Structures are given as structure tokens and as C-alpha cells.
Amino acid sequence: MPKPSPRLAEVLKTTRISPSIQRIHLGGEELNAFPTVTPGAYIKLMFDLNGRPLTSAGEKGNFAMRTYTVNSVNPDKPEITVDMVLHATDGLTGPAAAWAVNAQIGDKIMIAGPGTSKGLSESYDWVLLAGDLTALPSIRNHLASLPKDAKGYAVISIEHNDDIVSLETPEAVDVIWEIKSSLTETISSLTWHEGQPAVWIACEFSDMRNIRRWLKDEKSLPHEQLYISSYWKKGRSEDQHKIDKRQDSEAYAKALAES
Structure with missing residues (x-):
């Protein structure tokens, strides 16, 4: 097309x-x-x-x-x-x-x-949405599209208290606003629900790599249950970040194939 x-x-x-x-x-x-x-x-x-x-x-x-x-x-x-x-x-x-x-x-x-980007897995028991402010519009729209009985977490890293906005979300999805703290640490400290999660995460490049590594090594999350992407990289323009992102994606795909 x-x-x-x-x-x-x-x-x-x-x-x-x-x-x-x-x-x-x-x-x-x-x-x-x-x-x-x-x-x-x-x-x-x-x-x-x-x-x-x-x-x-x-x-x-x-x-x-x-x-x-x-x-x-x-x-x-x-x-x-x-x-x-x-x-x-x-x-x-x-x-x-x-x-x-x-x-x-x-x-x-x-x-x-x-x-368009990859959405949530079609099959899941609970959801984990996470990101910084660059991902907030996507997180907001994913939350609004969830069924009313959905459960899980939405973790959003922000710079100021005044960056907190109202979100339409199912009652059993906990929204966690983290101010100037590590997104990786917050996600890794969550109580993991029973069953299979659908995970959607978008954030800064280094945070993305750390979270992806933790999900693979500590949680053994199947690839089909995960969307994780870097939306930007500190100190790099979008054009430079695009190159870094492609190289990282190729290296990660190769590592998965060899594992």
C-alpha cells in the first residue's frame, strides 16, 4: 500500500x-x-x-x-x-x-x-503500559480502549507534578505517576499479577534497553506479548536516534535468533 x-x-x-x-x-x-x-x-x-x-x-x-x-x-x-x-x-x-x-x-x-505501531497483544490476563511523556498520548488512548474489566498498571514518568493529567481508565488499572525517577526501577518493583500480561512500553533509548533486558532475563516474557520502543535518545537528534534504533533492533533480533 x-x-x-x-x-x-x-x-x-x-x-x-x-x-x-x-x-x-x-x-x-x-x-x-x-x-x-x-x-x-x-x-x-x-x-x-x-x-x-x-x-x-x-x-x-x-x-x-x-x-x-x-x-x-x-x-x-x-x-x-x-x-x-x-x-x-x-x-x-x-x-x-x-x-x-x-x-x-x-x-x-x-x-x-x-x-501505525504494534498494539497490545490480543490475548492477555492483565496489562502493563509504561513510558515517559512522549508516550503519554499512546498510553492515554490504550487505556481508553481497554475493556472495563481490564486490570494492570500504567506507569508514567514525568518531570513535574503539574504534568499529571486526567486519564480515562478501567477501575482495576492502577495509574502510577513517577516524578523524575527511574522508569526501570518502578516497573521492576511492581507486583506481577497472575497470568500472561500484554506489555506496551515506549520511552528514552537507554531506559528502553534496560527494561527490555529485565523483561527478557527476569520475566521471560514472550516476544508476542511485548511492544517496547524508544521514542527518543538523550543527546541525539531524531535522525541520529533512528540510526541507533535500527542498529539496536538488528543486534537484538540477532541475539534472539541465536539464543
Whole structure:
């Protein structure tokens, strides 16, 4: 199936919903055909190499793309929202975070996608969802789609108390907000429920590798019950992280085949 062509989107609204998150509402005529998406779906915001948003599919030259989870879709408007974490390293942000902070109503930007990611296993006794703020939209949407009798955990690492948001969740799923603490340590300290879990985790690259190792070595979790991914890596751009992620995935697949 061919990839959908990039679309021109317009900023309808922008709101700082927490100290670390800017919510951008995108609309425009070219989103009329935006498809229904599943939890974990994402779009790519398109920038030129100077960090300026692309505003035309006909613009030539190299460009950069930054990936963000689709937070919500309203096909009737049409409107999609993305929650953009305002990462900074030594006071400097990347092009997407800088754009998110300064975006104004009426601003235009090209977007690509949507793309999809692996969801929860279809067969499970309980769930474990975990991640940092970059994964919060996916975790929120997975929680909202769970059956009412689901049980388990949702562990979310945040930077500030004010980053805590309201989540629609089954009564027996415990939501754990961890402020500036180790996601690996929190997950490994959980009381493991009986039965087979469906595990969905997305976070920083080093955290992902530590958690993946623990799930394999300590819990012997079957691969089909697990989705785990790094959404970013400290000190690396998205393009650099993409290379690291591919190399890690190839090495991990080889290790699994040899084990």
C-alpha cells in the first residue's frame, strides 16, 4: 500500500497543558481525508534544514521530519491534536519543540502519515503500559480502549507534578505517576499479577534497553506479548536516534535468533 501524500495542516489552537507539554490543534481542508487511527498512530511534522516548517509539497531540497503520536482525531471538523514534549538540552530545543512553543493560529506546516505501531497483544490476563511523556498520548488512548474489566498498571514518568493529567481508565488499572525517577526501577518493583500480561512500553533509548533486558532475563516474557520502543535518545537528534534504533533492533533480533 503506497504511503499517503504529505498534507498541509493549519494551526487552529495551541495550548500549554502542562509545564512540559504543548498541545497543537491542526486542521485544514487537506485533513478532510485523514483516516481513523488506532492507539499509537503517529504523524511526522516536516521542516527545512534551518528548522522552518515546510508549507508546500512542492518545496525542494532536503528536509527533516519529527515524529509525534496522534493524540486525538475529530473527523467532523476535521481536526487532529498532537501533544509535543518540550525537550531541551543545555537550554536548546530541536526544531519541533521550538515551533510548538512559537506556533500561532493560522500557521501552516506539512505533515506526513499517519503511520501505525504494534498494539497490545490480543490475548492477555492483565496489562502493563509504561513510558515517559512522549508516550503519554499512546498510553492515554490504550487505556481508553481497554475493556472495563481490564486490570494492570500504567506507569508514567514525568518531570513535574503539574504534568499529571486526567486519564480515562478501567477501575482495576492502577495509574502510577513517577516524578523524575527511574522508569526501570518502578516497573521492576511492581507486583506481577497472575497470568500472561500484554506489555506496551515506549520511552528514552537507554531506559528502553534496560527494561527490555529485565523483561527478557527476569520475566521471560514472550516476544508476542511485548511492544517496547524508544521514542527518543538523550543527546541525539531524531535522525541520529533512528540510526541507533535500527542498529539496536538488528543486534537484538540477532541475539534472539541465536539464543
